[in-house]
Amino acid sequence: MQAHSIRKLTVMLSMAAISISNSAMAGETLERITRSGRIVLATREASIPFSYKDNHGKPLGYTVDICLKLVDAIRLQLKRPDLRIEYMQVTPSSRFKAITDGQADLECGPTTNTTERRALVGFTIANFIASAKMLVKKDSGIRNWADLRNKTIVTTAATTNAKSIAERNDVGALRITLLEAKDDLESFHQVETSKADAFAMDDVLLYGLKAMSAHPADYQVVASPLTVEPYAIMFSKNDIELKKLMDAEMARIIYNGDVEKLYKKWFNNPIPPSGVNLDMPMNALLRNSFQFPSDKVAD
Numbered sequence: 001m002q003a004h005s006i007r008k009l010t011v012m013l014s015m016a017a018i019s020i021s022n023s024a025m026a027g028e029t030l031e032r033i034t035r036s037g038r039i040v041l042a043t044r045e046a047s048i049p050f051s052y053k054d055n056h057g058k059p060l061g062y063t064v065d066i067c068l069k070l071v072d073a074i075r076l077q078l079k080r081p082d083l084r085i086e087y088m089q090v091t092p093s094s095r096f097k098a099i100t101d102g103q104a105d106l107e108c109g110p111t112t113n114t115t116e117r118r119a120l121v122g123f124t125i126a127n128f129i130a131s132a133k134m135l136v137k138k139d140s141g142i143r144n145w146a147d148l149r150n151k152t153i154v155t156t157a158a159t160t161n162a163k164s165i166a167e168r169n170d171v172g173a174l175r176i177t178l179l180e181a182k183d184d185l186e187s188f189h190q191v192e193t194s195k196a197d198a199f200a201m202d203d204v205l206l207y208g209l210k211a212m213s214a215h216p217a218d219y220q221v222v223a224s225p226l227t228v229e230p231y232a233i234m235f236s237k238n239d240i241e242l243k244k245l246m247d248a249e250m251a252r253i254i255y256n257g258d259v260e261k262l263y264k265k266w267f268n269n270p271i272p273p274s275g276v277n278l279d280m281p282m283n284a285l286l287r288n289s290f291q292f293p294s295d296k297v298a299d
Contacts, residue, residue: 027241029105030078039074039083041067042090042104046185048208049266050128050231051109055273059087059108062266066127066250067108067233069258073249091183093158096120099234106246107234110205112160113297122243123232125250125293127259129285130202131225132161135191135210137218142198144223146174154179154187154196161200164227184209191219202229204280211276228285230297251293259290 033039043059044051050063068085075083088104095111098104099121110130113123134153136142142151145168155161157180169176179196181187188209190196199206206221213219233250235242253259260282265271267280 027236027239029102029236029239029242030074030245032102033074033083033105034078034080037080037083038086039071039106040086040088040104041071042088042095042098042107042109044091044109045089045183046209047110047205048212049271049278050205059089060272061108062262063108063110063127063231063233065262065265066253066259067106069253070106070124070233070246070249073245077245091158092156093182095234096158099236102236105235110202110231111234112202112229113232113295114160117234118237120237121234122237122239123234123295124243124246125254125295126230126232126286126289126297127250128204128231129283129289130204130229130231132164132200132227132229133203133206133221133223133225134198134200135188135206135219135221136198137191137194138220140197142222145226148176148198149174150176151197152177152179152195153198153200154181154190155200156181156184156187159201160227160229161202165200168226188213200226204278207278207280211278212274228298230289232295232297247295254290254293 043064046052047061049061051059051061054060071085075081088098090098090104090107090109095107095109099107110128113126142148153165153176155165155178162178162180165176165178168174179190181190184201184205187199187201191199203221210216210219210221233246235246263282267278270277
C-alpha cells in the first residue's frame with residue numbers, strides 16, 4: 001500500500017474511533033456545547049488574513065474558515081446540525097483566558113503553539129508556519145536586527161516576539177528600547193507615526209497590515225527570520241475528546257486538499273474588504289508539514 005493511502009486509512013480509522021458512543025466520550029467542551037446549543041469562536045479584530053472583520057463587522061479569514069470546518073465536524077459528532085455559532089472578539093492578551101475560562105470553545109486566530117502555552121491550553125495540527133521579521137519605513141535604513149542599535153522597536157503584547165527580541169538584544173548588546181502595544185493595529189500605528197522605528201511580528205501579519213495600510217509603498221518587511229511560528233487552533237487543554245476530534249478533522253481537511261484551497265483563497269487571491277492580494281506562495285516548511293500532519297512542533 002502506498003504511503004499516501006496508508007495516511008488516508010489512518011485518518012479514516014481515527015474518525016471512526018471518535019464516532020463511537022458520543023455520550024460516553026463527550027468531553028467538557030463538547031458537553032458545554034451540547035447543553036448551550038452554541039459554539040463560541042474567539043476571533044480577532046485585525047489579524048489579516050487569518051482573523052479580522054469586514055466592513056460590516058463580520059469575522060472572516062483563513063483561520064476563521066478553518067474553524068468553520070471544525071465546527072461542522074463537531075455538529076456531525078454530536079448529531080446536532082442545529083448548533084449555532086457565536087463570535088467573541090479577543091486580543092492577543094485576552095485570548096488565553098477566553099479559552100481557559102470556558103468563555104470560548106475554539107480560538108480562531110494566528111496563535112503560535114509553544115511549550116509554555118501548552119501548559120495552559122491545547123492545540124491541534126498547525127495550519128500555518130510563519131517567521132518573525134520586522135516592518136519598517138522604507139527610508140529608515142533598517143534592514144536587519146543589528147541595525148536596531150539604540151533604536152525603538154514595538155511588538156504586540158502577549159506574543160512570542162517580545163521574548164525573542166529581548167534575547168536578541170541581550171546577545172547583541174543593541175540597547176533597544178522595546179515597546180508593547182495592545183494589538184497589531186496599535187503596533188503598526190507606532191511605526192506609522194514614527195513613535196517606533198520598527199514593528200517586530202510574524203511576517204505574514206506584517207505583510208497583511210502593510211497591504212491594508214493607506215500607503216503600502218512606504219513600508220517594507222525586512223530582516224532574517226528571528227523565530228519559526230507554527231500557528232494552530234487553540235482550545236481547552238484537558239478536553240481529550242475534543243482534541244481527538246479536532247486533530248482528526250484537521251488531518252482530513254489537509255489530506256483532502258481543503259486547507260490548500262483555503263490557503264489559495266486567502267493568500268493568492270484578492271481578499272475583503274479592499275481586494276488586496278497578499279500574493280504569498282505557500283512556504284516549504286508549511287508544505288512539508290502538510291505531508292505528515294502532526295500536532296508535534298519543535299520549540
